[in-house]
Amino acid sequence: MSTLTLASRRHYLNVDFAIRSWLLTTDHKRIAILYALSITFMFVFGGFAASAMRLELLQPDGDLVDPQTYNKLFTTHGVIMVWFFLIPSIPSVLGNFLVPLMIGARDVAFPRLNLLSWYIYVVGALFTIWVLVDGGVDTGWTFYTPFSTSASTTNVVATALGVFIVGFSSILTGLNFIVTIHRMRAPGLTWFRLPLFLWSLYATSVIMLLATPVLAITLLLVAAERVLRVGFFDPALGGDPLLFQNLFWFYSHPAVYIMILPGMGVTSELIAAFARKPVFGYRYVAVASVAIAVLGFLVWGHHMFVSGASAHAALMFSVLSYLVAIPSAIKVFNWTATLFRGAIEFHTPLLYALGFIGLFTIGGLTGLFLASLAVDVDVHGTYFVVAHFHYIMVGGMVMAYMGGLHYWWPKITGRLYDEMWARVAAVTIFLGFNLTFFPQYILGYLGMPRRYHSYPEEFQILNVLSTAGASILAVGYVLPLVYLLASLRWGRVAGPNPWDARGLEWETSSPPARDNFLAQPVVSGPPYDYPER
Amino acid sequence: MTTLNADIAERETAELGMWVFLATEVMLFGGLFTAYTVYRAIYPVGFAEGSRLLDLTLGTVNTVVLIVSSGTMALAVSAARLGQRRLVRVVLVATALLGLVFLAIKALEYQHHLAEGLVPGLAWHYSAARANEVQLFMLAYFAMTGLHAIHLTIAVGLVLFATWFRTRLEILALYWHFVDVIWIFLLPLLYLFGLQA
Numbered sequence: 124m125s126t127l128t129l130a131s132r133r134h135y136l137n138v139d140f141a142i143r144s145w146l147l148t149t150d151h152k153r154i155a156i157l158y159a160l161s162i163t164f165m166f167v168f169g170g171f172a173a174s175a176m177r178l179e180l181l182q183p184d185g186d187l188v189d190p191q192t193y194n195k196l197f198t199t200h201g202v203i204m205v206w207f208f209l210i211p212s213i214p215s216v217l218g219n220f221l222v223p224l225m226i227g228a229r230d231v232a233f234p235r236l237n238l239l240s241w242y243i244y245v246v247g248a249l250f251t252i253w254v255l256v257d258g259g260v261d262t263g264w265t266f267y268t269p270f271s272t273s274a275s276t277t278n279v280v281a282t283a284l285g286v287f288i289v290g291f292s293s294i295l296t297g298l299n300f301i302v303t304i305h306r307m308r309a310p311g312l313t314w315f316r317l318p319l320f321l322w323s324l325y326a327t328s329v330i331m332l333l334a335t336p337v338l339a340i341t342l343l344l345v346a347a348e349r350v351l352r353v354g355f356f357d358p359a360l361g362g363d364p365l366l367f368q369n370l371f372w373f374y375s376h377p378a379v380y381i382m383i384l385p386g387m388g389v390t391s392e393l394i395a396a397f398a399r400k401p402v403f404g405y406r407y408v409a410v411a412s413v414a415i416a417v418l419g420f421l422v423w424g425h426h427m428f429v430s431g432a433s434a435h436a437a438l439m440f441s442v443l444s445y446l447v448a449i450p451s452a453i454k455v456f457n458w459t460a461t462l463f464r465g466a467i468e469f470h471t472p473l474l475y476a477l478g479f480i481g482l483f484t485i486g487g488l489t490g491l492f493l494a495s496l497a498v499d500v501d502v503h504g505t506y507f508v509v510a511h512f513h514y515i516m517v518g519g520m521v522m523a524y525m526g527g528l529h530y531w532w533p534k535i536t537g538r539l540y541d542e543m544w545a546r547v548a549a550v551t552i553f554l555g556f557n558l559t560f561f562p563q564y565i566l567g568y569l570g571m572p573r574r575y576h577s578y579p580e581e582f583q584i585l586n587v588l589s590t591a592g593a594s595i596l597a598v599g600y601v602l603p604l605v606y607l608l609a610s611l612r613w614g615r616v617a618g619p620n621p622w623d624a625r626g627l628e629w630e631t632s633s634p635p636a637r638d639n640f641l642a643q644p645v646v647s648g649p650p651y652d653y654p655e656r
Numbered sequence: 657m658t659t660l661n662a663d664i665a666e667r668e669t670a671e672l673g674m675w676v677f678l679a680t681e682v683m684l685f686g687g688l689f690t691a692y693t694v695y696r697a698i699y700p701v702g703f704a705e706g707s708r709l710l711d712l713t714l715g716t717v718n719t720v721v722l723i724v725s726s727g728t729m730a731l732a733v734s735a736a737r738l739g740q741r742r743l744v745r746v747v748l749v750a751t752a753l754l755g756l757v758f759l760a761i762k763a764l765e766y767q768h769h770l771a772e773g774l775v776p777g778l779a780w781h782y783s784a785a786r787a788n789e790v791q792l793f794m795l796a797y798f799a800m801t802g803l804h805a806i807h808l809t810i811a812v813g814l815v816l817f818a819t820w821f822r823t824r825l826e827i828l829a830l831y832w833h834f835v836d837v838i839w840i841f842l843l844p845l846l847y848l849f850g851l852q853a
């Protein structure tokens with residue numbers, strides 16, 4: 124009966140079934156789904172590289188793969204996960220789907236550019252996969268010179284080109300979001316009535332636009348130096364390899380905020396929806412996103428404390444890095460305050476959001492350890508750093524992505540997933556994640572360096588725990604693939620607003636029609652206007 | 657009336673898109689300008705020596721060519737507003753031709769560098785006390801002018817496209833002027849710098 128109503132109504136999914144209608148679509152919702160499929164594939168690919176590394180590290184001896192292969196594995200894992208999963212994850216999937224819906228628009232400002240960005244992503248991804256499978260590259264995702272320019276004998280140029288290509292896809296996405304949010308908001312939707320997800324995506328887009336081109340030109344210089352055998356970063360000429368590090372981190376530290384700000388935005392939405400309260404200190408949370416984006420451009424030097432940065436520079440970068448903690452903490456405290464006396468419903472998305480808050484806090488606080496000069500000298504280049512950024516990127520961003528995917532799944536597909544299995548998966552992921560990465564803090568503190576395929580025997584117990592955790596984590600990631608796909612066929616029909624949540628995206632049907640809204644929505648009040656309690 | 661308003665709104669949206677894109681472009685060149693600045697600060701004498709190896713006459717001629725092309729581009733925008741279709745086409749072709757003249761002169765300069773052995777990695781025969789520093793300068797020179805030339809090539813293609821197909825000229829003009837402005841920065845940094853040092 125209910126299936127019948129879903130099928131009988133025209134919406135963006137059943138408007139046309141031809142392959143052509145997907146490959147040539149300019150519908151932001153369909154492009155979001157194209158992105159979702161692509162990044163899921165890349166996530167699995169990058170995940171296999173990580174699994175191989177964890178298997179190798181089960182034993183102290185490097186007996187599974189040779190050192191060179193191990194180097195290629197962690198490079199593959201880093202390149203794929205950073206540029207082909209984390210950076211596009213929430214912006215290109217959830218952002219693409221939701222930005223026009225949340226502002227009451229038909230589509231993004233430049234729908235054809237939006238489709239182009241997906242094609243650029245696919246070309247970059249296929250090219251990079253081909254390079255990584257056929258020969259590989261061993262520089263790490265950071266491409267440090269002079270190793271990458273003169274010593275490495277692997278496919279540096281081709282990999283750099285793959286990353287160069289995919290950069291343009293995030294530039295186009297960022298451009299589209301900024302112009303769309305500026306120009307296409309529904310009547311009455313002022314800046315301080317925007318959902319916090321959009322504030323965080325706006326801040327993210329600014330970083331994408333201003334940081335990505337610097338990476339692009341830097342990678343071109345590295346590639347040119349390898350081809351010409353002479354270049355900017357060549358110490359033989361008096362060139363400075365550290366200049367590369369400065370340019371690289373000028374992109375790559377802000378890129379960390381590309382990888383966490385959208386997660387913070389999703390968390391704000393989830394907390395409000397399942398505490399059934401407006402976000403506490405809305406304006407502060409909104410402005411904190413912008414503050415993080417701005418400060419994020421001024422802290423890159425904290426990656427270079429042990430690469431010969433001067434004492435003055437190091438001190439400045441250390442202080443500036445501490446400052447990022449302020450807007451981050453504002454968010455965490457305001458989420459907590461939002462939960463206080465809320466009518467909390469422990470649906471799956473909220474489980475992920477709570478996981479995000481806890482894990483992001485741990486990752487953020489250990490980031491402060493690393494921002495302090497003396498501690499960083501001690502733990503730099505150890506598993507402490509690995510654990511820290513995985514708490515931010517996996518504990519933070521992936522958790523938020525999963526939470527957002529569950530929260531908006533009924534909007535995207537029109538159907539509800541199996542709540543019990545979803546809760547089991549959320550808890551499994553949380554436990555598996557902590558078991559994988561918490562031991563790595565201890566390993567790093569004890570001095571185990573990252574990027575080695577063998578280690579002294581006394582580190583084995585913690586490594587076995589970590590690998591065991593990774594197995595649990597893998598199960599946790601496979602579960603949603605199963606029950607989410609199953610929900611497409613057997614899931615309960617969701618209706619327009621299954622969570623009784625606020626926001627324009629919930630005021631249209633699920634799945635939305637091709638043009639999103641039947642009539643132009645008009646906004647007359649603040650976001651998250653849940654009933655007073 | 658509403659269609660007119662919708663058209664204006666659409667143009668403003670496209671303009672904002674171009675401005676945002678130009679911000680990205682500034683950062684793309686910004687990486688190179690940063691590298692140039694760092695090395696010039698470390699090796700001021702070698703960079704001045706390198707700067708004097710460039711052909712100031714050709715550089716100046718090219719600057720004039722580009723500034724005139726910005727003028728013809730601005731003319732095209734005005735003519736389009738007045739609805740003078742034929743004039744638009746004439747000045748657009750002129751703009752594209754001026755762009756091609758610039759590229760031809762640039763190619764001539766590159767050819768001279770090749771003949772003089774001033775191209776790092778391909779033909780490098782410069783041997784003086786500060787040869788390495790000069791080589792860093794020439795790397796900066798080729799990277800910056802090369803990236804600029806790629807942009808100008810794309811811009812010429814877009815202008816030629818606009819002579820035959822309906823295009824939003826204001827947006828195209830923004831891009832063309834941007835490419836010009838980059839050159840206005842490149843001239844003193846690369847060609848004029850050696851004169852005073």
